[in-house]
Amino acid sequence: MKKQNLLAIGLMTFAMFLGAGNIIFPPFLGLEAGTQYLPAMLGFLLTAVGLPSLTLIVLGRLSSSGQLTQALPKPLAIAFWVLLFTAIGPAFGMPRAVTVAYEMGIKPFVEGDHLLIFSVLFVGATLLLAFQRGKLVDYIGKVMTPLLVLMLAALAVAAIVTPLGVFNAPSADYQYKAVTSGLIQGYMTMDAIAAVGFGWIIIKAIQDKGCESPQEIFQATVKVTVVYALLMSACYLAMAYVGATSASISEGATNGGELLTRYVAEIFGPLGQYLLAGIIIMACLTTTVGLTNACAEYYQQTFRSPFAITTIIVTVLTGVIANFGLEQILAISLPAILILCPIAIALVLTALFLPTTKRNVTAYVTIVSITVVFGSLDALHILGLLPEPLVTPLNDYVPMFEAHASWFLPVFAAIAISKILARKANSEAVELSEKAASLK
Known part of the structure; x- marks a missing residue:
C-alpha cells in the first residue's frame, strides 16, 4: 500500500476515535494529577491508547473483525455484536455525541433550545458522509482530520508557550498511586470497545486500498495503529497539560469541559470559544460517521442488510434518542x-x-x-x-x-x-x- 494511503487511514482512525470525551476528559485528569502529571499520564496512556491499539493489531492479525467471535456458538457471537453496535451506536455513543456537540458547540452562542434543528442537521451530515463509504478515507483522513489536528495543535502550542500557571500539588488519588490511578482512568475511557467496532471499517478500508493477503492486512493494520497511537497520545498529553497548568482558573470547575472552555476564553479571547466549538463539533461528527459505517458494515456482512437502509435507520434512531430519550x-x-x-x-x-x-x-x-x-x-x-x-x-x-x-x-x-x-x-x-x- 502507498504511504499516503496508510497515513490517510491512520488519520481516519484517529479522527473516528477522537470524540468529545477524549478531548474534555484529560484536562481534568491533568488538573488532579498536578506535579504527578508524567506518571499519571504514563498509566493513562497504557490503557487509554494501549488497549485500543492492541485490539486493532489483534483484529488485523485475524484479517477480519468477525473472526474475533468465530469460536463462539453463532447465537452468542451474533448477540455480542448486535449488543455492541447497538450500545456504541444509536443507543448510547452516537446520541451522546450529538448532544455534546450541541451543548459545547452551539448552545453557548444561541438563546433558546435549538437541539431539534441541530440534531436534524448533524445526523443529516452524518448520513451524507456515511453514504460516501468508498471515499470515507478521503473525506475524513485527508480533509477533516488534518484540520482537526491543526486546531488541536493550536491549543497545545498555546499551553506550552503561554501557560496559565504551574502544576499544583496532586489530589489524594494521584499523590501516592499516580500510575495506578492513570491506569484506571484510561481503562474507563472504554475506547477498547470502540476499537472492536471500528475494526470493521479499518480492515475494510485497508482491503479497499489493495491489501488482500492476511500478511498484507496485518502489516498495514500495524502501521495504521502506530499513526493512531502517536496522534492520540499527543492529543491526550496536550489536553492533560492544558489542565495541569490551569489551576488559576479551575475554581468551581467540575469537569474537563468547563476547564477547557475557561482556558480557551482566557488564552484566545472570544475567538477561543469558536475554536473549541469547531474542534468539538468536528470530533463528534467524525465519530458518528465512523460508528454509523461500522454498524452498517456489520449488518451488511452478517445479515445481508442493505447498507443504505441500515445507515438511515441508525442515523434516524440517533436523532430521535438524542432529543427525547437520552x-x-x-x-x-x-x-x-x-x-x-x-x-x-x-x-x-x-x-x-x-x-x-x-x-x-x-x-x-x-x-x-x-x-x-x-x-x-x-x-x-x-x-x-x-x-x-x-x-x-x-x-x-x-x-x-x-x-x-x-x-x-x-x-x-x-x-x-x-x-x-x-x-x-x-x-x-x-x-x-x-x-x-x-x-x-
Whole structure:
C-alpha cells in the first residue's frame, strides 16, 4: 500500500476515535494529577491508547473483525455484536455525541433550545458522509482530520508557550498511586470497545486500498495503529497539560469541559470559544460517521442488510434518542457497555493466545462466562448498585475489584489453563499419530 494511503487511514482512525470525551476528559485528569502529571499520564496512556491499539493489531492479525467471535456458538457471537453496535451506536455513543456537540458547540452562542434543528442537521451530515463509504478515507483522513489536528495543535502550542500557571500539588488519588490511578482512568475511557467496532471499517478500508493477503492486512493494520497511537497520545498529553497548568482558573470547575472552555476564553479571547466549538463539533461528527459505517458494515456482512437502509435507520434512531430519550437510554445502555467492554477485551486477549476456531469453543465460552460474572460485579460497583455489605469483602478478597477490573485475573488464569490444556491435547495427538505411523 502507498504511504499516503496508510497515513490517510491512520488519520481516519484517529479522527473516528477522537470524540468529545477524549478531548474534555484529560484536562481534568491533568488538573488532579498536578506535579504527578508524567506518571499519571504514563498509566493513562497504557490503557487509554494501549488497549485500543492492541485490539486493532489483534483484529488485523485475524484479517477480519468477525473472526474475533468465530469460536463462539453463532447465537452468542451474533448477540455480542448486535449488543455492541447497538450500545456504541444509536443507543448510547452516537446520541451522546450529538448532544455534546450541541451543548459545547452551539448552545453557548444561541438563546433558546435549538437541539431539534441541530440534531436534524448533524445526523443529516452524518448520513451524507456515511453514504460516501468508498471515499470515507478521503473525506475524513485527508480533509477533516488534518484540520482537526491543526486546531488541536493550536491549543497545545498555546499551553506550552503561554501557560496559565504551574502544576499544583496532586489530589489524594494521584499523590501516592499516580500510575495506578492513570491506569484506571484510561481503562474507563472504554475506547477498547470502540476499537472492536471500528475494526470493521479499518480492515475494510485497508482491503479497499489493495491489501488482500492476511500478511498484507496485518502489516498495514500495524502501521495504521502506530499513526493512531502517536496522534492520540499527543492529543491526550496536550489536553492533560492544558489542565495541569490551569489551576488559576479551575475554581468551581467540575469537569474537563468547563476547564477547557475557561482556558480557551482566557488564552484566545472570544475567538477561543469558536475554536473549541469547531474542534468539538468536528470530533463528534467524525465519530458518528465512523460508528454509523461500522454498524452498517456489520449488518451488511452478517445479515445481508442493505447498507443504505441500515445507515438511515441508525442515523434516524440517533436523532430521535438524542432529543427525547437520552437519559432513559443511558440508564439502560450504560450497564450493557460496562459489561461489554471487559468481554471485548477478554476476547481480544484470548485471541492472542488461542486460535479463534471451533476447536476452542469450550475455552472461549468459559472465558466469556467468567467475564460476564465478574464484569457484572464491576458494572454494579461503578453504578453504585452493589449492596454495601458486599463491597467490603469484595474489596478485601477479589483482586483489582477496587480498580473496576476484577474480571482480569480470572480471565487471564482461564486463558493460561486453556493454553496449557490445548498444548497437552496437541502433544497427545502428535504422539498418537507417531505411534500409528510406527505400527504401519
